[in-house]
Amino acid sequence: MSSLVGPDEDDPRGKPPVPQNVQDAIRTLIEWTGDDPEREGLLDTPARVARAWKEYCIGYTEDPAVHLGRVFEEVGGYNEIVLLKDIPFQSHCEHHMAPIIGKAAIAYLPNDRVVGISKLARVLHGFARRLQVQERLTAEVADCIWENLQPQGVAVVIDAQHACMTARGVRTPGVGMVTSRMMGTFLEDQRSRKEVLSLMGYG
Ligand SMILES: Nc1nc2c(ncn2[C@@H]2O[C@H](COP(=O)(O)OP(=O)(O)OP(=O)(O)O)[C@@H](O)[C@H]2O)c(=O)[nH]1
Numbered sequence: 001m002s003s004l005v006g007p008d009e010d011d012p013r014g015k016p017p018v019p020q021n022v023q024d025a026i027r028t029l030i031e032w033t034g035d036d037p038e039r040e041g042l043l044d045t046p047a048r049v050a051r052a053w054k055e056y057c058i059g060y061t062e063d064p065a066v067h068l069g070r071v072f073e074e075v076g077g078y079n080e081i082v083l084l085k086d087i088p089f090q091s092h093c094e095h096h097m098a099p100i101i102g103k104a105a106i107a108y109l110p111n112d113r114v115v116g117i118s119k120l121a122r123v124l125h126g127f128a129r130r131l132q133v134q135e136r137l138t139a140e141v142a143d144c145i146w147e148n149l150q151p152q153g154v155a156v157v158i159d160a161q162h163a164c165m166t167a168r169g170v171r172t173p174g175v176g177m178v179t180s181r182m183m184g185t186f187l188e189d190q191r192s193r194k195e196v197l198s199l200m201g202y203g
């Protein structure tokens with residue numbers, strides 16, 4: 001078992017300890033990029049970076065479906081589109097572990113029951129805070145709502161920038177990637193799809 005090293009019970013902020021082998025990996029990376037991990041400014045960096053990555057990837061510790069467990073049925077028979085749009089999110093691409101920063105629009109057509117609107121954003125963040133590709137993130141959010149709310153339709157559109165394209169590699173700033181997943185009514189009925197896309201601002 002690896003030893004736990006790092007700020008501990010003496011730290012008033014109670015930061016979690018970081019295993020030595022994880023810190024060593026980050027120290028190796030710093031050295032490989034050309035800097036000296038022993039210089040003062042970098043001494044605590046391996047533990048900080050490790051904790052930051054735990055935070056970026058906190059989604060692995062939860063099942064986003066739990067957020068959809070509480071539904072409301074007294075909605076006066078409302079059965080029109082419910083849409084949460086311009087939800088900012090951050091993720092990291094699984095190819096380069098570089099930031100993906102963007103916004104999502106999530107809509108569903110209820111089947112007699114609705115969910116607290118914040119829960120749609122919670123589902124998004126639960127899947128986004130993992131290593132992702134944008135296509136899978138889009139599909140996972142839509143599938144989770146489809147399976148757990150059993151609505152008539154689900155539509156998810158994600159528009160994001162990938163730092164692996166803007167800050168390195170092809171270095172093309174400003175380029176956005178758009179992905180969408182339509183299910184149920186939004187997939188089958190062109191008018192419903194047009195309506196939801198228009199409400200999302202893509203009309
Ligand atoms: N489809 C998809 N591609 C992604 C996503 N995030 C990053 N990529 C791409 O993943 C690809 C990985 O390609 P590779 O050729 O294996 O890696 P690379 O040599 O670093 O590629 P470049 O980025 O072109 O320098 C790149 O084209 C990235 O732009 C994503 O969410 N979806």
Ligand SMILES: [Zn+2]
Pocket residue numbers: 093094095096097098162164165
């Ligand atoms: Zn990437």
